[in-house]
Amino acid sequence: MLGRQIKDATTKSRHEKCMLCDKPGGFCNSHTIPQFCLENIAWNGKLNSFNTLIASELLSKDSGVNNAATFHIICRPCDSKVFQDYEKAEAYDTVPSETALNQIVLKTSLRDIYKHETEIELFEASKQMVKEKQPLLSLMVAPIINAQIKARTRDIEECYEIFRKAKGYLITPNNWLKVVSYDKLDYTVPIAFQGMVALVTGMNGEVINDNFNHKKNYKIEYLHLAVFPLKGATAVMLFLDSENKRYSQFEKSIVNVTLEKRLEIINRIIMLYAEDYFLSKQLEDETLKQLEASAQTLQDLLTSNPNKSLKNAVKDYDLRREICIPNLFLRDYAVKFDD
Numbered sequence: 245m246l247g248r249q250i251k252d253a254t255t256k257s258r259h260e261k262c263m264l265c266d267k268p269g270g271f272c273n274s275h276t277i278p279q280f281c282l283e284n285i286a287w288n289g290k291l292n293s294f295n296t297l298i299a300s301e302l303l304s305k306d307s308g309v310n311n312a313a314t315f316h317i318i319c320r321p322c323d324s325k326v327f328q329d330y331e332k333a334e335a336y337d338t339v340p341s342e343t344a345l346n347q348i349v350l351k352t353s354l355r356d357i358y359k360h361e362t363e364i365e366l367f368e369a370s371k372q373m374v375k376e377k378q379p380l381l382s383l384m385v386a387p388i389i390n391a392q393i394k395a396r397t398r399d400i401e402e403c404y405e406i407f408r409k410a411k412g413y414l415i416t417p418n419n420w421l422k423v424v425s426y427d428k429l430d431y432t433v434p435i436a437f438q439g440m441v442a443l444v445t446g447m448n449g450e451v452i453n454d455n456f457n458h459k460k461n462y463k464i465e466y467l468h469l470a471v472f473p474l475k476g477a478t479a480v481m482l483f484l485d486s487e488n489k490r491y492s493q494f495e496k497s498i499v500n501v502t503l504e505k506r507l508e509i510i511n512r513i514i515m516l517y518a519e520d521y522f523l524s525k526q527l528e529d530e531t532l533k534q535l536e537a538s539a540q541t542l543q544d545l546l547t548s549n550p551n552k553s554l555k556n557a558v559k560d561y562d563l564r565r566e567i568c569i570p571n572l573f574l575r576d577y578a579v580k581f582d583d
Protein backbone atom coordinates (compact mmCIF):
# COMPACT_ATOMS: atom_id res chain seq x y z
CA MET A 245 0.00 0.00 0.00
CA LEU A 246 2.85 2.34 0.90
CA GLY A 247 4.43 1.52 -2.46
CA ARG A 248 1.31 2.79 -4.18
CA GLN A 249 1.32 5.91 -1.98
CA ILE A 250 4.89 6.68 -3.06
CA LYS A 251 3.88 6.30 -6.66
CA ASP A 252 0.86 8.56 -6.19
CA ALA A 253 2.95 11.15 -4.38
CA THR A 254 5.61 11.24 -7.06
CA THR A 255 3.17 11.48 -9.96
CA LYS A 256 1.05 14.15 -8.29
CA SER A 257 2.29 17.64 -9.02
CA ARG A 258 0.68 20.67 -7.51
CA HIS A 259 2.06 22.89 -10.22
CA GLU A 260 -0.08 24.07 -13.07
CA LYS A 261 2.50 25.99 -15.03
CA CYS A 262 6.19 25.85 -15.84
CA MET A 263 8.29 27.32 -13.00
CA LEU A 264 10.48 29.17 -15.51
CA CYS A 265 8.22 30.56 -18.25
CA ASP A 266 4.78 30.38 -16.58
CA LYS A 267 3.25 28.57 -19.55
CA PRO A 268 0.61 26.05 -18.40
CA GLY A 269 1.12 22.25 -18.34
CA GLY A 270 3.40 20.00 -20.36
CA PHE A 271 6.13 19.25 -17.85
CA CYS A 272 9.12 17.26 -19.01
CA ASN A 273 11.40 14.79 -17.27
CA SER A 274 14.22 17.14 -16.17
CA HIS A 275 17.58 15.92 -14.85
CA THR A 276 19.78 17.60 -12.34
CA ILE A 277 23.13 15.91 -12.85
CA PRO A 278 23.94 16.32 -16.57
CA GLN A 279 23.37 13.11 -18.48
CA PHE A 280 26.82 13.07 -20.03
CA CYS A 281 28.21 12.78 -16.46
CA LEU A 282 25.91 9.91 -15.52
CA GLU A 283 26.81 8.08 -18.71
CA ASN A 284 30.46 8.13 -17.65
CA ILE A 285 29.72 6.06 -14.54
CA ALA A 286 26.82 3.94 -15.86
CA TRP A 287 27.07 0.29 -16.81
CA ASN A 288 24.58 -0.95 -19.42
CA GLY A 289 22.66 2.27 -18.80
CA LYS A 290 22.28 1.50 -15.08
CA LEU A 291 23.56 3.21 -11.92
CA ASN A 292 23.52 2.49 -8.21
CA SER A 293 21.58 4.99 -6.15
CA PHE A 294 21.03 5.77 -2.50
CA ASN A 295 18.17 3.28 -2.56
CA THR A 296 20.70 0.56 -3.24
CA LEU A 297 22.39 1.50 0.00
CA ILE A 298 19.29 1.59 2.19
CA ALA A 299 18.08 -1.53 0.37
CA SER A 300 14.54 -0.20 0.27
CA GLU A 301 12.06 -2.69 -1.08
CA LEU A 302 9.67 0.11 -1.93
CA LEU A 303 11.84 2.09 -4.28
CA SER A 304 13.63 0.63 -7.22
CA LYS A 305 17.16 -0.40 -6.33
CA ASP A 306 18.95 0.78 -9.36
CA SER A 307 18.30 3.77 -11.51
CA GLY A 308 18.51 4.15 -15.22
CA VAL A 309 20.39 7.10 -16.64
CA ASN A 310 17.02 8.37 -17.88
CA ASN A 311 15.23 8.59 -14.55
CA ALA A 312 18.11 9.46 -12.23
CA ALA A 313 17.38 12.51 -10.06
CA THR A 314 14.52 13.76 -12.18
CA PHE A 315 11.71 16.22 -11.52
CA HIS A 316 8.64 17.45 -13.38
CA ILE A 317 7.91 21.14 -12.88
CA ILE A 318 9.39 22.82 -15.95
CA CYS A 319 8.56 22.53 -19.66
CA ARG A 320 10.72 20.95 -22.35
CA PRO A 321 11.62 24.19 -24.19
CA CYS A 322 12.89 25.73 -20.92
CA ASP A 323 14.72 22.56 -19.93
CA SER A 324 16.62 22.44 -23.22
CA LYS A 325 17.29 26.18 -23.42
CA VAL A 326 18.04 27.50 -19.92
CA PHE A 327 20.78 25.11 -18.75
CA GLN A 328 23.04 24.86 -21.80
CA ASP A 329 26.11 26.43 -20.21
CA TYR A 330 26.44 23.87 -17.47
CA GLU A 331 25.29 20.77 -19.32
CA LYS A 332 28.38 20.40 -21.49
CA ALA A 333 31.78 18.90 -20.66
CA GLU A 334 33.75 21.95 -21.93
CA ALA A 335 32.25 24.04 -19.12
CA TYR A 336 34.67 22.27 -16.75
CA ASP A 337 37.93 22.71 -18.65
CA THR A 338 38.77 25.35 -16.05
CA VAL A 339 36.74 26.94 -13.24
CA PRO A 340 33.18 27.12 -14.61
CA SER A 341 31.65 30.51 -15.38
CA GLU A 342 29.22 32.08 -12.97
CA THR A 343 26.53 31.63 -15.61
CA ALA A 344 27.11 27.87 -15.45
CA LEU A 345 27.18 27.85 -11.63
CA ASN A 346 23.99 29.90 -11.51
CA GLN A 347 22.31 27.33 -13.76
CA ILE A 348 23.44 24.56 -11.39
CA VAL A 349 21.87 26.41 -8.46
CA LEU A 350 18.67 27.02 -10.42
CA LYS A 351 18.30 23.37 -11.33
CA THR A 352 19.19 22.15 -7.84
CA SER A 353 16.58 24.44 -6.29
CA LEU A 354 13.89 23.24 -8.72
CA ARG A 355 14.71 19.63 -7.97
CA ASP A 356 14.66 20.24 -4.20
CA ILE A 357 11.33 22.09 -4.38
CA TYR A 358 9.87 19.14 -6.28
CA LYS A 359 11.46 16.61 -3.94
CA HIS A 360 10.22 18.25 -0.74
CA GLU A 361 6.73 18.83 -2.15
CA THR A 362 6.56 15.15 -3.03
CA GLU A 363 7.74 14.21 0.45
CA ILE A 364 4.98 16.32 2.00
CA GLU A 365 2.37 14.58 -0.17
CA LEU A 366 3.76 11.29 1.04
CA PHE A 367 3.71 12.27 4.71
CA GLU A 368 0.14 13.53 4.40
CA ALA A 369 -0.90 10.29 2.74
CA SER A 370 0.76 8.12 5.41
CA LYS A 371 -0.83 10.20 8.16
CA GLN A 372 -4.24 9.63 6.61
CA MET A 373 -3.55 5.94 6.17
CA VAL A 374 -2.55 5.40 9.81
CA LYS A 375 -5.54 7.41 10.98
CA GLU A 376 -7.92 5.16 9.04
CA LYS A 377 -6.29 1.82 9.82
CA GLN A 378 -4.91 2.36 13.34
CA PRO A 379 -6.63 5.29 15.09
CA LEU A 380 -4.82 4.66 18.41
CA LEU A 381 -1.39 4.37 16.85
CA SER A 382 -2.20 7.52 14.94
CA LEU A 383 -2.13 9.55 18.17
CA MET A 384 1.53 8.61 18.61
CA VAL A 385 2.58 8.79 15.00
CA ALA A 386 0.88 12.03 13.97
CA PRO A 387 3.23 14.36 15.92
CA ILE A 388 6.28 12.69 14.31
CA ILE A 389 4.80 13.05 10.85
CA ASN A 390 3.75 16.64 11.57
CA ALA A 391 7.32 17.49 12.61
CA GLN A 392 8.54 16.11 9.29
CA ILE A 393 5.96 18.14 7.39
CA LYS A 394 6.94 21.27 9.30
CA ALA A 395 10.63 20.71 8.52
CA ARG A 396 9.93 20.13 4.82
CA THR A 397 7.68 23.21 4.64
CA ARG A 398 10.56 25.29 5.92
CA ASP A 399 12.97 23.64 3.46
CA ILE A 400 10.60 24.51 0.61
CA GLU A 401 10.48 28.17 1.64
CA GLU A 402 14.29 28.32 1.67
CA CYS A 403 14.43 26.57 -1.72
CA TYR A 404 11.99 29.06 -3.24
CA GLU A 405 14.14 31.92 -2.04
CA ILE A 406 17.22 30.39 -3.71
CA PHE A 407 15.19 29.59 -6.82
CA ARG A 408 13.98 33.19 -7.17
CA LYS A 409 17.50 34.52 -6.73
CA ALA A 410 19.01 32.17 -9.33
CA LYS A 411 16.17 32.82 -11.78
CA GLY A 412 16.67 36.57 -11.35
CA TYR A 413 20.38 36.23 -12.15
CA LEU A 414 19.93 34.05 -15.26
CA ILE A 415 20.86 36.82 -17.67
CA THR A 416 23.38 38.75 -15.57
CA PRO A 417 24.80 36.71 -12.67
CA ASN A 418 26.64 39.69 -11.13
CA ASN A 419 29.00 37.77 -8.80
CA TRP A 420 26.38 36.54 -6.41
CA LEU A 421 28.08 33.15 -6.26
CA LYS A 422 31.52 32.56 -4.83
CA VAL A 423 33.65 29.54 -5.70
CA VAL A 424 35.14 28.03 -2.54
CA SER A 425 37.15 25.34 -4.30
CA TYR A 426 37.48 23.84 -7.74
CA ASP A 427 39.46 20.66 -8.30
CA LYS A 428 39.91 18.89 -11.59
CA LEU A 429 41.07 15.29 -11.22
CA ASP A 430 42.69 13.30 -14.02
CA TYR A 431 40.57 10.20 -13.39
CA THR A 432 36.83 9.47 -13.28
CA VAL A 433 35.40 9.06 -9.78
CA PRO A 434 32.58 6.50 -9.36
CA ILE A 435 30.16 9.03 -7.87
CA ALA A 436 28.06 11.83 -9.35
CA PHE A 437 26.40 14.46 -7.24
CA GLN A 438 24.77 17.86 -7.58
CA GLY A 439 23.06 19.51 -4.67
CA MET A 440 23.06 21.86 -1.74
CA VAL A 441 23.61 20.95 1.88
CA ALA A 442 23.28 22.92 5.11
CA LEU A 443 26.44 22.09 7.04
CA VAL A 444 25.84 21.82 10.79
CA THR A 445 29.52 22.27 11.51
CA GLY A 446 32.76 22.71 9.62
CA MET A 447 36.30 21.51 10.25
CA ASN A 448 36.89 23.31 13.55
CA GLY A 449 33.84 22.36 15.60
CA GLU A 450 32.14 25.69 14.85
CA VAL A 451 28.35 25.86 14.39
CA ILE A 452 27.36 26.81 10.83
CA ASN A 453 23.66 25.97 10.78
CA ASP A 454 21.51 25.47 13.84
CA ASN A 455 18.71 23.30 12.48
CA PHE A 456 16.92 23.54 15.80
CA ASN A 457 16.55 27.29 15.61
CA HIS A 458 13.05 27.85 14.30
CA LYS A 459 12.99 31.63 14.68
CA LYS A 460 11.55 33.41 11.67
CA ASN A 461 14.63 35.57 11.07
CA TYR A 462 17.10 32.68 11.27
CA LYS A 463 18.21 31.75 7.78
CA ILE A 464 19.73 28.40 6.88
CA GLU A 465 22.88 28.88 4.77
CA TYR A 466 23.60 26.34 2.07
CA LEU A 467 26.78 25.07 0.49
CA HIS A 468 26.51 24.00 -3.16
CA LEU A 469 28.41 20.93 -4.30
CA ALA A 470 28.89 19.43 -7.72
CA VAL A 471 30.84 16.29 -8.51
CA PHE A 472 30.77 15.71 -12.25
CA PRO A 473 32.51 12.61 -13.62
CA LEU A 474 33.93 13.32 -17.07
CA LYS A 475 35.72 11.02 -19.52
CA GLY A 476 39.03 10.30 -17.77
CA ALA A 477 38.57 13.32 -15.49
CA THR A 478 36.34 14.71 -12.75
CA ALA A 479 35.28 18.22 -11.82
CA VAL A 480 34.71 18.75 -8.10
CA MET A 481 33.41 22.12 -6.93
CA LEU A 482 32.14 23.84 -3.82
CA PHE A 483 30.49 27.23 -4.05
CA LEU A 484 28.02 29.40 -2.18
CA ASP A 485 25.97 32.56 -2.09
CA SER A 486 28.56 35.29 -1.47
CA GLU A 487 26.21 36.84 1.11
CA ASN A 488 26.58 33.75 3.32
CA LYS A 489 28.80 34.65 6.25
CA ARG A 490 28.72 31.63 8.51
CA TYR A 491 30.97 29.54 6.24
CA SER A 492 34.00 31.85 6.49
CA GLN A 493 35.98 29.57 8.82
CA PHE A 494 35.12 26.49 6.77
CA GLU A 495 36.10 28.27 3.54
CA LYS A 496 39.56 29.06 4.89
CA SER A 497 40.09 25.55 6.27
CA ILE A 498 39.01 23.63 3.18
CA VAL A 499 41.34 25.48 0.82
CA ASN A 500 44.28 25.20 3.20
CA VAL A 501 44.37 21.41 3.37
CA THR A 502 45.91 19.06 0.82
CA LEU A 503 43.88 17.98 -2.20
CA GLU A 504 43.64 14.48 -0.74
CA LYS A 505 42.26 15.77 2.55
CA ARG A 506 39.83 18.12 0.77
CA LEU A 507 38.43 15.27 -1.31
CA GLU A 508 38.09 13.15 1.83
CA ILE A 509 36.07 15.94 3.49
CA ILE A 510 33.88 16.42 0.40
CA ASN A 511 33.27 12.67 0.28
CA ARG A 512 32.27 12.76 3.92
CA ILE A 513 29.93 15.74 3.45
CA ILE A 514 28.08 13.94 0.65
CA MET A 515 27.76 10.70 2.65
CA LEU A 516 26.61 12.45 5.83
CA TYR A 517 24.26 15.03 4.35
CA ALA A 518 23.05 13.92 0.96
CA GLU A 519 21.02 11.05 -0.36
CA ASP A 520 20.65 11.67 -4.05
CA TYR A 521 24.08 10.78 -5.32
CA PHE A 522 24.70 8.15 -7.95
CA LEU A 523 27.32 5.46 -7.83
CA SER A 524 29.02 3.43 -10.50
CA LYS A 525 27.93 -0.16 -10.95
CA GLN A 526 31.64 -1.02 -10.97
CA LEU A 527 31.90 -0.54 -7.18
CA GLU A 528 32.39 -3.75 -5.19
CA ASP A 529 29.59 -5.03 -2.94
CA GLU A 530 31.83 -4.65 0.07
CA THR A 531 32.35 -0.94 -0.64
CA LEU A 532 28.59 -0.49 -1.01
CA LYS A 533 28.06 -2.20 2.36
CA GLN A 534 30.50 0.16 4.06
CA LEU A 535 28.75 3.15 2.48
CA GLU A 536 25.42 1.82 3.70
CA ALA A 537 26.36 2.41 7.33
CA SER A 538 27.01 6.10 6.79
CA ALA A 539 23.90 6.49 4.65
CA GLN A 540 21.79 5.48 7.60
CA THR A 541 22.90 8.38 9.77
CA LEU A 542 19.75 10.38 10.28
CA GLN A 543 19.16 13.54 12.22
CA ASP A 544 16.63 13.79 15.03
CA LEU A 545 13.99 16.35 14.20
CA LEU A 546 11.84 15.82 17.27
CA THR A 547 13.57 17.24 20.27
CA SER A 548 12.64 18.49 23.69
CA ASN A 549 16.02 20.13 24.20
CA PRO A 550 17.23 22.11 21.16
CA ASN A 551 20.54 23.11 22.80
CA LYS A 552 21.47 19.55 23.60
CA SER A 553 20.36 18.40 20.16
CA LEU A 554 22.55 21.03 18.51
CA LYS A 555 25.55 19.94 20.60
CA ASN A 556 24.96 16.32 19.61
CA ALA A 557 24.56 17.27 15.96
CA VAL A 558 27.85 19.19 16.00
CA LYS A 559 29.50 16.08 17.44
CA ASP A 560 27.85 13.68 14.99
CA TYR A 561 28.63 15.82 11.95
CA ASP A 562 32.15 16.83 12.99
CA LEU A 563 34.14 16.67 9.77
CA ARG A 564 37.34 15.97 11.72
CA ARG A 565 35.94 12.87 13.39
CA GLU A 566 37.69 9.57 12.67
CA ILE A 567 35.03 7.49 10.96
CA CYS A 568 35.40 4.81 8.42
CA ILE A 569 33.74 5.90 5.20
CA PRO A 570 35.31 4.63 1.96
CA ASN A 571 36.72 7.67 0.16
CA LEU A 572 35.30 7.28 -3.35
CA PHE A 573 37.49 10.11 -4.57
CA LEU A 574 40.63 8.00 -4.24
CA ARG A 575 42.25 6.94 -7.50
CA ASP A 576 41.84 3.29 -6.41
CA TYR A 577 38.10 3.56 -6.99
CA ALA A 578 38.36 5.27 -10.38
CA VAL A 579 36.00 4.07 -13.12
CA LYS A 580 37.67 1.89 -15.75
CA PHE A 581 36.72 2.44 -19.37
CA ASP A 582 36.81 -0.32 -22.00
CA ASP A 583 37.72 1.87 -24.93
Ligand SMILES: [Zn+2]
Pocket residue numbers: 262263264265266267318319320321322323
Ligand atom coordinates in the same frame (compact mmCIF):
# COMPACT_ATOMS: atom_id res chain seq x y z
ZN1 LIG B 1 8.90 26.74 -19.49
